[in-house]
Amino acid sequence: METGGSSESPAETKKSKLKTPRKSKDTQLLKQKSPAEFFADNKNIAGFDNVSAMLSWIDSGHWFLCNYGDIGSYDNYEASMGLVMGAVWRGLVVTSDNKTRVPAFGLNASQEGIKEAPGKCLYTTVRELVENALDSAEAISELPIIEITIEEIGRSQYNSMIGLADYERVDEALYDDFESAKAREKRLAKEARMQETQAKNAALGKKVKAPLSLKPIKSREASFYRVTCKDNGRGMPHDDIPNMFGRGFESDPLSFFYFFPVLLFSFWPSKSSISAVLSGTKYGLKQTRGKFGLGAKMALIWSKMSTGLPIEILSSMKGQSYSSFCRLDIDINKNIPHIHVHQKRDNQERWHGADIQIVIEGNWTTYRSKILHYMRQMAVITPYAQFLFKFLSEYPEKNVTVRFARRTDIMPPAPLETKYHPSAVDLLLIKRLIAETSKQNLLQFLQHEFVNVGKSHAERLIGEMGSDFGPKMPVKSLTSQQIVRIHQLFRQAKFDDPSGDCLSPAGEYNLRLGIIKELHPDMVATYSGSAQVFEGHPFIVEAGLSLGGKDVKQGLNIFRFANRIPLLFEQGADVVTRTAIKRINWNSYKINQTQDKIGVFVSIVSTKIPFKGTGKEYIGDDISEIASAVKTAIQQCCIQLKSKIVKRIQAREQQERKRSLNKYIPNATGAIYEILKDLSRAHASKKRRCEDKDAELLKQVSAKLVTEETLREKLAQHVEQVDYEMAMEYATQTGVNEEPREDIYIPPLEAEYNFTEFYSPVFVFRLVH
Numbered sequence: 001m002e003t004g005g006s007s008e009s010p011a012e013t014k015k016s017k018l019k020t021p022r023k024s025k026d027t028q029l030l031k032q033k034s035p036a037e038f039f040a041d042n043k044n045i046a047g048f049d050n051v052s053a054m055l056s057w058i059d060s061g062h063w064f065l066c067n068y069g070d071i072g073s074y075d076n077y078e079a080s081m082g083l084v085m086g087a088v089w090r091g092l093v094v095t096s097d098n099k100t101r102v103p104a105f106g107l108n109a110s111q112e113g114i115k116e117a118p119g120k121c122l123y124t125t126v127r128e129l130v131e132n133a134l135d136s137a138e139a140i141s142e143l144p145i146i147e148i149t150i151e152e153i154g155r156s157q158y159n160s161m162i163g164l165a166d167y168e169r170v171d172e173a174l175y176d177d178f179e180s181a182k183a184r185e186k187r188l189a190k191e192a193r194m195q196e197t198q199a200k201n202a203a204l205g206k207k208v209k210a211p212l213s214l215k216p217i218k219s220r221e222a223s224f225y226r227v228t229c230k231d232n233g234r235g236m237p238h239d240d241i242p243n244m245f246g247r248g249f250e251s252d253p254l255s256f257f258y259f260f261p262v263l264l265f266s267f268w269p270s271k272s273s274i275s276a277v278l279s280g281t282k283y284g285l286k287q288t289r290g291k292f293g294l295g296a297k298m299a300l301i302w303s304k305m306s307t308g309l310p311i312e313i314l315s316s317m318k319g320q321s322y323s324s325f326c327r328l329d330i331d332i333n334k335n336i337p338h339i340h341v342h343q344k345r346d347n348q349e350r351w352h353g354a355d356i357q358i359v360i361e362g363n364w365t366t367y368r369s370k371i372l373h374y375m376r377q378m379a380v381i382t383p384y385a386q387f388l389f390k391f392l393s394e395y396p397e398k399n400v401t402v403r404f405a406r407r408t409d410i411m412p413p414a415p416l417e418t419k420y421h422p423s424a425v426d427l428l429l430i431k432r433l434i435a436e437t438s439k440q441n442l443l444q445f446l447q448h449e450f451v452n453v454g455k456s457h458a459e460r461l462i463g464e465m466g467s468d469f470g471p472k473m474p475v476k477s478l479t480s481q482q483i484v485r486i487h488q489l490f491r492q493a494k495f496d497d498p499s500g501d502c503l504s505p506a507g508e509y510n511l512r513l514g515i516i517k518e519l520h521p522d523m524v525a526t527y528s529g530s531a532q533v534f535e536g537h538p539f540i541v542e543a544g545l546s547l548g549g550k551d552v553k554q555g556l557n558i559f560r561f562a563n564r565i566p567l568l569f570e571q572g573a574d575v576v577t578r579t580a581i582k583r584i585n586w587n588s589y590k591i592n593q594t595q596d597k598i599g600v601f602v603s604i605v606s607t608k609i610p611f612k613g614t615g616k617e618y619i620g621d622d623i624s625e626i627a628s629a630v631k632t633a634i635q636q637c638c639i640q641l642k643s644k645i646v647k648r649i650q651a652r653e654q655q656e657r658k659r660s661l662n663k664y665i666p667n668a669t670g671a672i673y674e675i676l677k678d679l680s681r682a683h684a685s686k687k688r689r690c691e692d693k694d695a696e697l698l699k700q701v702s703a704k705l706v707t708e709e710t711l712r713e714k715l716a717q718h719v720e721q722v723d724y725e726m727a728m729e730y731a732t733q734t735g736v737n738e739e740p741r742e743d744i745y746i747p748p749l750e751a752e753y754n755f756t757e758f759y760s761p762v763f764v765f766r767l768v769h
């Protein structure tokens with residue numbers, strides 16, 4: 001935070017600024033922000049803005065909570081903690097001088113000439129709605145059927161929706177896209193020069209690029225879209241709907257504080273600590289799709305900011321005779337839902353699910369391919385879901401409809417909620433667990449609130465903590481210093497690794513099906529690693545590798561998934577990209593890294609995905625456990641593909657050999673037949689006598705019982721025979737006697753059954769019972 005010329009040390013500055021919101025010498029007022037306001041200002045955090053604004057936010061680092069990392073070094077730890085939490089409780093403190101003090105909140109972006117732009121908003125809105133829809137259907141074990149529609153809304157339509165009359169431009173020069181006569185002249189002259197150069201190049205036989213035309217400045221007219229997402233999920237309880245969407249962030253200071261370091265320092269977030277500040281139903285430590293727990297709320301905040309139009313939700317739960325309709329927006333300052341309509345409607349068809357409609361400003365042109373890629377990749381990782389995606393333009397020729405069909409009725413088992421591993425908790429989390437536990441004493445607390453701590457282990461740990469501690473001591477009476485001691489011991493002590501039983505990977509079967517159905521590759525291999533651990537959190541890496549296929553470019557095509565959602569941005573720094581590019585020797589697996597069309601699919605699931613960067617779009621390359629698991633998974637797929645590739649090469653060589661022998665048959669038989677004819681003539685004229693079999697053959701030639709055709713047939717049969725014998729000889733030597741076969745069973749869609757999977761490095765065996 002800037003100190004306005006003060007000589008205080010940064011730490012002192014922090015403390016004094018936190019203690020009392022006050023008027024400083026240069027009369028800069030401290031003011032408060034509601035959490036919803038904060039997120040409205042920082043929508044980039046949740047993927048609702050452009051990257052440049054996000055970077056400027058990170059660079060600025062002026063805000064007091066950025067100093068969270070120093071808290072531990074304060075003399076009076078508890079006091080500083082209280083101060084910071086108090087500040088959070090009151091709201092988020094920022095200075096009123098936006099220009100210098102709040103660059104982090106988007107204003108920095110405008111200082112740098114970056115205008116508030118819809119950026120990723122349309123993409124992120126689609127994503128959030130789709131992911132909520134999937135979660136909702138999976139929560140009731142229903143095979144997801146999801147329809148997502150983006151409808152373009154023209155300026156006039158938007159104006160009439162908000163009751164604003166259309167205005168004609170009067171003073172053209174006032175507008176951003178105005179081109180003066182001089183500018184136009186300059187542009188046309190430049191265009192003419194470029195065309196001339198191109199014509200010269202063409203005349204000299206040089207490569208000519210497509211003719212360029214410098215477009216006049218484009219209007220920065222906003223584009224509006226109605227995004228609708230309909231699912232067949234569990235729906236929402238009537239009374240909870242307004243809070244689920246319109247109460248962005250509960251005013252729980254403690255929880256909010258847990259959340260914050262995540263945003264500011266990109267700490268590896270735990271979903272539970274994030275969710276705690278939000279109104280949602282996906283709490284607890286478990287593998288979840290969401291990255292921040294903000295999804296739908298951020299979409300609502302963005303709609304409020306960009307179009308001012310409310311969100312509409314139609315929802316019904318299973319067996320409910322009515323459906324709930326709710327139209328609401330969010331009061332950003334008060335952080336509460338603002339309900340326009342909330343009513344029960346008839347639901348005769350007993351439909352269940354949610355139908356959510358939101359109107360936002362966005363950018364289809366730029367994000368079209370990202371949205372379509374996202375849908376396609378989601379279809380790969382979720383082959384048990386059926387998606388219908390539609391884009392409806394003002395111009396029907398620009399309409400897009402893509403259907404991603406369901407290819408299996410087998411859903412991965414739902415992820416299970418689990419407890420924290422002692423090596424995965426920080427001080428704040430221990431405090432929160434103490435505040436929330438129903439256990440009375442320290443022994444019970446350690447034994448029941450953590451995984452891999454049994455009774456005798458807990459007793460030994462308490463013995464190690466020191467004389468202040470005892471098994472029976474009331475856990476709620478622990479002082480801050482004692483909690484620090486527990487934390488220290490958790491850091492140093494040895495614990496068994498958590499198991500991966502709580503995780504829900506896509507499964508090799510689903511991954512393979514997804515790849516086959518969306519890419520139609522020539523070859524595919526999949527691998528599922530066993531559960532491993534990073535900082536007390538279990539994770540599983542699965543990989544798929546494909547060669548060839550539809551819409552796959554030459555070289556490496558990398559598809560990344562985290563907790564079964566596709567990651568599309570910031571690919572370069574990701575552990576999967578780096579591993580595939582740098583650490584796999586593709587040649588040694590007979591794969592040509594630049595020529596072949598290679599699909600690399602890596603899916604990582606965990607109770608905590610170690611995202612890097614505020615956008616949470618990539619997983620860093622610096623976590624050795626994950627990096628090596630990713631490498632192993634890709635290599636295992638390579639090994640499987642190599643044996644297929646080698647067999648294919650051999651089959652090709654065999655075909656080649658046969659083809660070249662067959663090619664010479666006509667010439668060879670023609671020549672032999674001519675010789676035989678000469679010999680038979682000599683034999684008949686007694687110029688040259690032949691005996692026995694030879695004489696018999698020559699007689700048959702004379703009598704035309706043996707013709708050139710006969711020879712051709714016999715030679716072809718011989719080539720066939722020799723080829724077969726050579727192939728058999730090779731197979732006996734190498735131990736392969738026939739091409740691998742795969743039995744394919746098509747189960748009925750309605751079937752319900754249990755199965756057990758057995759994994760080996762090269763195959764997965766599913767026993768259906």
Ligand SMILES: Nc1ncnc2c1ncn2[C@@H]1O[C@H](COP(=O)(O)OP(=O)(O)OP(=O)(O)O)[C@@H](O)[C@H]1O
Binds near residue numbers: 244292
């Ligand atoms: N399509 C839906 N069907 C049923 N409930 C939904 C649906 N969409 C949202 N909800 C409910 O609204 C809550 C808030 O949604 P929101 O997207 O803001 O956060 P989240 O889903 O909990 O977190 P994240 O978006 O990171 O997964 C959800 O927890 C869920 O209970």
